[in-house]
Structures are given as structure tokens and as C-alpha cells.
Amino acid sequence: MSDDNTPWHRQHLEPRAGLFAILTTVCISVGGLVEIVPMFTIDSSDAPDRVTIEPYTPLEVAGRDIYIREGCYVCHSQMVRPFRDETLRYGLWSRSEEYMWDRPFLLGSRRIGPDLHRVGGKYPDAWHYEHMFDPRSTSPGSVMPPYPWLSRWKIDVDDVNASVVALNRLGTPYSSEDLTATATVLQAQGSEIVERMSASGIEVTWDTEIVALTAYLQRLGRDRTTTLADADGEIP
Amino acid sequence: MSTAAAAASPVELYDDEITKKFVWATLAFAIVGMTVGVWIALELAWWPANLGIPYTTFGRLRPLHTNAVIFAFGGNIVFAGMYYSIQRLLKVRMYSDGLSNFHFWGWQAIIVSAAISLPLGLTQSHEYAELIWPIDIAIAVVFLSFGFNVAMTIARRRVQHLYVAIWFYLSFLITIPVLHVFNNLSLPATLTRSYPVYAGMTDALVQWWYGHNAVGFFLTTPFLGLMYYFLPRAAERPVYSYRLSIIHFWALVFLYIWAGPHHLLYSSLPDWAQTLGMIFSIMLIAPSWGGMLNGLLTLRGAWDRIRTDPVIKFMVVAVSFYGMSTFEGPMMSIRAINGLSHYTNWVIGHVHSGALGWNGMISFGILYWLVPRLWDRELYSEPLATLHFWIATIGIVLYTVTMWGAGLTEGLMWRALDEGGQLQNPVFMDIVNQLAPFYWLRLVGGLLYLSGVLLMAYNLIRTTSAPAPTATAAAAK
Ligand code: HEM
Ligand code: HEM
Numbered sequence: 001m002s003d004d005n006t007p008w009h010r011q012h013l014e015p016r017a018g019l020f021a022i023l024t025t026v027c028i029s030v031g032g033l034v035e036i037v038p039m040f041t042i043d044s045s046d047a048p049d050r051v052t053i054e055p056y057t058p059l060e061v062a063g064r065d066i067y068i069r070e071g072c073y074v075c076h077s078q079m080v081r082p083f084r085d086e087t088l089r090y091g092l093w094s095r096s097e098e099y100m101w102d103r104p105f106l107l108g109s110r111r112i113g114p115d116l117h118r119v120g121g122k123y124p125d126a127w128h129y130e131h132m133f134d135p136r137s138t139s140p141g142s143v144m145p146p147y148p149w150l151s152r153w154k155i156d157v158d159d160v161n162a163s164v165v166a167l168n169r170l171g172t173p174y175s176s177e178d179l180t181a182t183a184t185v186l187q188a189q190g191s192e193i194v195e196r197m198s199a200s201g202i203e204v205t206w207d208t209e210i211v212a213l214t215a216y217l218q219r220l221g222r223d224r225t226t227t228l229a230d231a232d233g234e235i236p
Numbered sequence: 237m238s239t240a241a242a243a244a245s246p247v248e249l250y251d252d253e254i255t256k257k258f259v260w261a262t263l264a265f266a267i268v269g270m271t272v273g274v275w276i277a278l279e280l281a282w283w284p285a286n287l288g289i290p291y292t293t294f295g296r297l298r299p300l301h302t303n304a305v306i307f308a309f310g311g312n313i314v315f316a317g318m319y320y321s322i323q324r325l326l327k328v329r330m331y332s333d334g335l336s337n338f339h340f341w342g343w344q345a346i347i348v349s350a351a352i353s354l355p356l357g358l359t360q361s362h363e364y365a366e367l368i369w370p371i372d373i374a375i376a377v378v379f380l381s382f383g384f385n386v387a388m389t390i391a392r393r394r395v396q397h398l399y400v401a402i403w404f405y406l407s408f409l410i411t412i413p414v415l416h417v418f419n420n421l422s423l424p425a426t427l428t429r430s431y432p433v434y435a436g437m438t439d440a441l442v443q444w445w446y447g448h449n450a451v452g453f454f455l456t457t458p459f460l461g462l463m464y465y466f467l468p469r470a471a472e473r474p475v476y477s478y479r480l481s482i483i484h485f486w487a488l489v490f491l492y493i494w495a496g497p498h499h500l501l502y503s504s505l506p507d508w509a510q511t512l513g514m515i516f517s518i519m520l521i522a523p524s525w526g527g528m529l530n531g532l533l534t535l536r537g538a539w540d541r542i543r544t545d546p547v548i549k550f551m552v553v554a555v556s557f558y559g560m561s562t563f564e565g566p567m568m569s570i571r572a573i574n575g576l577s578h579y580t581n582w583v584i585g586h587v588h589s590g591a592l593g594w595n596g597m598i599s600f601g602i603l604y605w606l607v608p609r610l611w612d613r614e615l616y617s618e619p620l621a622t623l624h625f626w627i628a629t630i631g632i633v634l635y636t637v638t639m640w641g642a643g644l645t646e647g648l649m650w651r652a653l654d655e656g657g658q659l660q661n662p663v664f665m666d667i668v669n670q671l672a673p674f675y676w677l678r679l680v681g682g683l684l685y686l687s688g689v690l691l692m693a694y695n696l697i698r699t700t701s702a703p704a705p706t707a708t709a710a711a712a713k
């Protein structure tokens with residue numbers, strides 16, 4: 001079917017589907033291998049100024065799963081870039097080691113609302129309760145929908161336990177108490193939040209979803225204690 | 237070619253019933269997916285639009301929109317076009333009608349389960365890979381069965397040389413399973429929840445390797461395959477340059493994979509990976525424009541038909557938007573520019589100039605060409621198709637221009653510093669409140685685009701329900 005003027009690829013490549021498929025597979029593999037494989041060899045905990053990043057507590061895991069379920073990451077990023085305006089607005093820029101227990105990662109790709117990577121400790125617990133119940137009560141003009149069901153719906157202890165067990169299998173260290181007495185651990189941390197909220201006149205039980213979500217939000221970005229003043233000096 | 241094949245009429249030779257099914261599914265999910273798009277556009281302009289229901293908040297509906305338009309609308313038109321063109325290019329019926337139907341019903345079942353699970357908040361959170369692990373397994377099975385069906389069809393082909401469109405289809409069939417499997421490796425905790433085997437920045441890199449190549453190998457290469465088949469057919473011209481198609485095909489499949497890190501610029505991803513992502517993204521202009529030029533130049537000599545033939549109109553605009561968004565994308569991959577555009581509505585403008593302009597318009601062009609042929613009827617109304625073309629085009633322009641405006645506004649306001657080096661707009665909400673007019677105008681653009689789709693659905697339904705042509709009219713064709 002070919003004469004001497006037919007280019008080589010027309011004679012040897014394009015009529016051969018198997019060879020064509022193999023070459024395509026090779027082409028699409030190179031980039032991914034070169035970029036992704038080295039990631040497994042990088043140990044971010046080696047960073048010279050490393051800070052210890054604690055794994056999420058069971059209550060924070062529950063809160064994080066609510067954050068995922070509600071799609072908070074769709075509107076809020078968790079990645080502060082090393083720009084002056086961002087460190088002024090949000091705080092210290094984000095480092096790899098801070099994400100080391102993040103399964104899945106939640107960097108986000110939109111900022112319909114502000115970045116949340118440094119929101120932990122920025123507001124009191126009660127603020128989060130009010131804000132999730134009626135965002136405009138704390139942030140006039142917000143476009144965020146209200147989430148009143150979070151102060152009604154309860155977390156399921158068995159469900160949280162299953163999550164902690166799975167994360168532990170993947171390598172996140174949990175104590176045997178976390179793994180076997182999950183309810184006790186959840187209640188202990190939840191009760192502290194309940195107490196702080198009730199000081200502001202809010203009555204909830206420790207197993208309400210808003211308590212877990214608050215635990216997670218209050219935890220975000222708190223492992224890095226370096227002050228913004230230090231960071232300022234580092235910006236090139 | 238065997239004499240038996242030559243003797244058999246195309247009706248017996250090819251399975252066109254499967255194409256028809258995918259055409260109907262395309263129409264249905266174009267309407268569903270874009271209606272949800274309009275809904276979430278309204279939610280940004282007017283927050284009460286979730287009606288106080290937990291299942292319809294922006295955070296839950298947005299993934300439903302993206303999955304519906306990419307995998308339901310985009311997937312179904314790609315499959316429709318592939319079944320139609322593969323059989324004709326290889327001059328053989330699909331290997332197995334059973335597998336084709338398994339593919340059809342399996343894919344629709346996956347879509348329905350997505351439409352239920354995403355509003356329920358069952359999600360993995362990885363963009364465009366939100367579906368939970370049991371559905372992921374179903375996707376792998378259904379997609380691979382389709383791949384097997386195509387591979388066996390290729391093995392039994394009656395034309396030895398593989399035409400350009402087939403190369404692009406092959407790259408789609410090979411790459412999507414690789415991306416899908418590696419990005420979704422996870423450990424189930426419950427029936428509906430799992431945790432990825434990768435953590436932190438590694439998870440982020442794997443996800444954006446997937447995410448960018450979902451754009452590359454779901455919204456680009458199969459659509460280029462469709463372009464290489466349907467555009468020359470509609471224009472009745474051969475492809476402009478065979479050599480160009482070879483070069484840009486191989487460059488595209490090689491370069492695309494590297495570009496993922498442009499979604500993670502200025503993050504804590506190692507610098508070398510960010511730089512690689514940026515450089516390869518910029519290089520991507522070349523093969524992308526190779527495809528655009530090959531498409532546009534194929535139309536040379538058919539330019540007069542732009543004025544008269546709605547199919548050509550849609551295709552010209554589609555290929556032009558492909559060129560535009562593949563110019564904009566590499567620009568946005570330059571770190572300094574990404575510093576401004578990332579996180580803003582600019583990205584949304586970019587996405588939809590590709591999605592509405594390229595994927596949407598080429599799909600509409602194909603449908604207007606294909607449906608009359610599949611059903612052997614005249615198109616019910618050309619003026620209606622032309623009207624669709626114009627409102628869709630105006631809709632895209634409104635959508636993209638407002639999102640560029642909104643993106644620049646927020647990007648510049650976020651970073652504005654006063655003389656003292658302090659934030660000019662320290663209150664985030666002040667910036668959010670600047671965006672309302674843009675959001676309302678975008679909504680109008682989206683509504684126009686959706687109305688166009690409804691017009692098309694009406695036009696095509698009227699086309700297929702017209703009385704069958706008489707035997708003589710059919711013979712005259
Ligand atoms: C009537 C037409 C449409 C409307 C009104 C619409 C509206 C929207 C809105 C409001 C968003 C969320 C933007 C944000 O986060 O601020 C969105 C996101 C998105 N849409 Fe559409 N859309 C439409 C059609 C399409 C089509 C046809 C496609 C693809 C083929 C598409 C693909 C996407 C994607 C991929 C995203 C996510 C973008 C990102 O993550 O950056 N849309 N759309
Ligand atoms: C050479 C081609 C292209 C390049 C280099 C490119 C580059 C980019 C860049 C830099 C971003 C912004 C990432 C960020 O800052 O978060 C982006 C986002 C995006 N692009 Fe492109 N683009 C290209 C073509 C296209 C086309 C043709 C389409 C659609 C059909 C498309 C769909 C998207 C989507 C859906 C996103 C949003 C991802 C997300 O954040 O969820 N791109 N692209």
C-alpha cells in the first residue's frame with residue numbers, strides 16, 4: 001500500500017495501532033513520572049526551622065470531614081502566598097510541612113471568601129457558631145449561605161472512629177485511646193468548646209456538628225508560631 | 237476492503253442506534269448541567285438562592301455543575317461523535333453492540349449516582365474527581381470496557397491507516413484511565429468515604445497532574461479528534477495539513493502532562509516543579525495553535541459558507557475560542573501573571589471561554605450536522621440554529637468579559653497597598669461587594685447561553701420527529 005514517497009511514519013507508525021498506543025503511553029508517562037516521583041523522596045519534616053505539626057484530633061477530623069461535605073474548600077483557599085498583601089491580610093505564608101497530615105489536601109483554587117489557613121484563633125468559638133448560623137450577623141454583606149443545620153445535626157461516633165482508624169492505617173499516628181475510646185476523646189475536646197460557647201450564651205451539646213467544625217477551624221494554622229514580624233524580614 | 241463490506245449498506249454495517257442514544261443523553265445533560273451552572277451563578281449574586289436547603293448550597297452544587305457539564309454533557313457528545321466517526325473511519329461496525337450498550341447505560345448510571353451523591357455532600361473534594369470510591373470503580377470499569385470495545389474494533393478494521401481523529405481518541409482512551417486510577421488511589425473508611433494514599437503537597441501535585449490533564453485529555457484531545465472528523469466533513473474539504481497534525485499531536489500528548497503545577501504556583505510545592513509546570517505550559521501554545529490553525533485553514537475555500545451555514549459558524553467560533561483559551565492559559569501560567577489571576581474570577585473567565593467557546597460551540601456544530609444525517613431528515617429550522625449561534629456567542633462574550641472584569645477588580649483590590657505599605661482594602665467584604673454587578677451580568681450571559689441550548693433541543697427534537705422522508709427523496713440523497 002505504500003510507495004517510496006510515503007513518509008516513514010505513514011508506513012510504519014500510523015498503520016500500526018499497537019505501536020501507536022505504546023508510544024502514546026510513553027509520551028504521557030514521562031512528565032508525570034519526572035514531576036511526581038521525587039515528591040515521595042522529599043521529607044518536609046527535615047526543614048531546618050521545622051515546627052512540630054500535630055495530627056488532627058478525632059474531633060478535628062470530624063470537623064474537617066464536615067468542611068469537605070459542605071464544600072467550604074470550594075470558596076475558601078488554605079494557602080497563603082508569599083506576598084506582602086497576603087501576609088498582612090492572613091498571616092504567615094503556608095509551608096509544606098503544615099499540610100503533612102492533610103488527606104485530602106484542601107488548598108482550594110478560589111477565594112470567593114477569604115483564605116482560612118490562618119483562621120485558627122482569630123475569632124472566639126462563639127463567633128464561628130454565630131457566623132455559620134447567620135453569616136451576615138458577623139460579616140455584613142457576606143455572600144455565604146447560612147448553615148443552621150450544623151447546630152442541629154450530630155456527629156456519628158462510629159463514623160468518626162472509622163475515619164481515624166483509616167487515617168491511622170495510612171500513617172497518621174493516633175493513640176490507642178483515639179482509636180478505641182473515640183467517643184471519650186471526642187467528648188473531652190467537644191466539652192471544652194461547649195463550655196466556651198455557653199459562656200457567650202450559646203447552648204449546644206458536644207456532639208453537634210458545629211462543635212466539630214469549630215474545633216477544626218480553630219486549629220488551622222496554629223502550629224506555626226513564628227510571628228508575622230519575623231516573616232516580614234524574610235520577604236525578598 | 238472486502239467485497240462483503242462494500243456490498244453491505246451502511247445501515248447494516250454501522251451501529252448508529254448507539255450514537256442516537258448518546259445524542260439524546262448529550263441534550264438532556266447539557267440542559268441539566270447548564271441549568272445548575274445558572275443556579276450557582278445566581279447563588280453568588282443572591283445568596284438566598286439555595287432556598288435554605290442543605291443540599292443546594294454553592295459548595296455542593298458547584299461540583300455537580302462541573303461534573304455534569306464535563307462528564308455528562310462533554311462525555312456524552314464525545315462518545316456520540318466517537319461511535320459515529322470510528323465506525324466510518326475504520327469501515328467496520330463496533331466490535332460488540334453489547335459492550336456499546338453497557339457503556340451507554342453504565343455511563344448514565346454513573347451520572348445519576350453523581351447527581352444524587354454530590355448534593356448529599358458525598359465527595360472526595362479533589363476537583364473533577366469528587367465522586368466517591370464506589371463510583372470511581374464503576375467509572376474505571378465502564379471506561380475500560382469502552383476502551384476494549386474500541387481497541388477490538390480497531391483490530392478488525394478494514395482500513396489499515398489510522399486517521400488523525402483516531403490518534404486523538406486513542407490518547408483519550410489511554411490517558412484518562414491512568415489519570416483516574418492514580419489520582420483516586422485511596423483507603424476506604426466507610427462505604428461513602430475514603431482517604432487518599434497521598435498526603436499534603438504530594439496529594440495536591442497528583443490532583444493537579446490529574447486536574448490539568450482532565451482538561452487536556454477530556455476537554456481537549458477527544459474534542460480535537462471530533463474536530464478532525466466533523467470539521468472536514470462539514471466543510472467538505474480535506475484537512476489542511478497532515479504533517480502539521482502529526483507534529484502537533486505528538487507535541488501535545490508529550491507536553492500536556494507536565495503542565496499540572498501551574499495550578500500550584502507560589503504554593504510550597506518545590507520551585508523546580510513550579511518552574512517545570514510554567515515552562516511546559518508556555519510551550520503548550522505551539523501544539524495548541526497547531527490544532528487551531530489546522531482547523532481554521534481546513535475551512536479555507538469554504539469561507540463563504542460561514543455566512544450561510546450555521547454548522548460552519550459554530551465550528552469557526554469554537555476553534556477560535558480554542559485558540560484564545562490556549563493563549564490565555566499559558567499567559568496565566570507565567571508566575572507573575574498567575575500571582576494576579578489565581579484565586580480570582582479571571583480563572584472562571586478562562587475556564588468558560590474554553591468550556592462555552594470551544595467545547596460547547598463545537599458540540600453544537602456537530603449536533604446540527606449529525607442529527608439530520610442520523611435521522612435522515614432535513615434540519616427543522618436553519619434560522620433557529622443561526623439564532624442559537626448568535627445568542628450563544630453574545631452569552632459567551634458577556635460571561636467572559638464580566639469575569640475578567642471581576643477577576644481584575646478583586647485581584648487588584650486584594651493586593652493594593654497604601655503609601656505606608658498597609659492594605660488599602662483591609663476589609664475583605666468591601667472587595668466581595670464590588671463583584672455583585674459582574675455576577676449579575678454573568679448570570680445574564682449564562683441565561684443566554686442556556687436559552688440557546690433550549691432552542692437547539694427544540695430544533696433537534698422537531699427535526700427527529702418530522703415524518704420519514706419518502707423513498708424517492710431518500711434515493712435522491
Ligand atoms: C449556562 C452555562 C454556564 C454557566 C452559567 C456556568 C456557571 C458557572 C459558575 C457560576 C461556576 C462557579 C464559578 C466560581 O467558582 O466562581 C462555574 C464553574 C465551572 N464551570 Fe460553568 N457554567 C456554564 C457552563 C459550563 C460548561 C458548558 C462547562 C464545561 C464544558 C463549564 C465548566 C465549568 C468548570 C470546569 C468550572 C470550575 C472552574 C474552576 O474550578 O476554576 N461550565 N460555572
Ligand atoms: C495550553 C493550554 C492551557 C493552559 C497552559 C492553561 C493554563 C491554565 C492556568 C494557568 C489556569 C489557572 C490555574 C490557577 O491559577 O488556579 C487554568 C485553569 C483552568 N483551565 Fe486552563 N489552560 C489551557 C487551556 C484550557 C482549555 C482549552 C480549557 C477548557 C476547555 C481549560 C480549562 C481550565 C479549567 C477548567 C481551569 C480551572 C481549574 C481549577 O482551578 O479548577 N484550560 N488553566
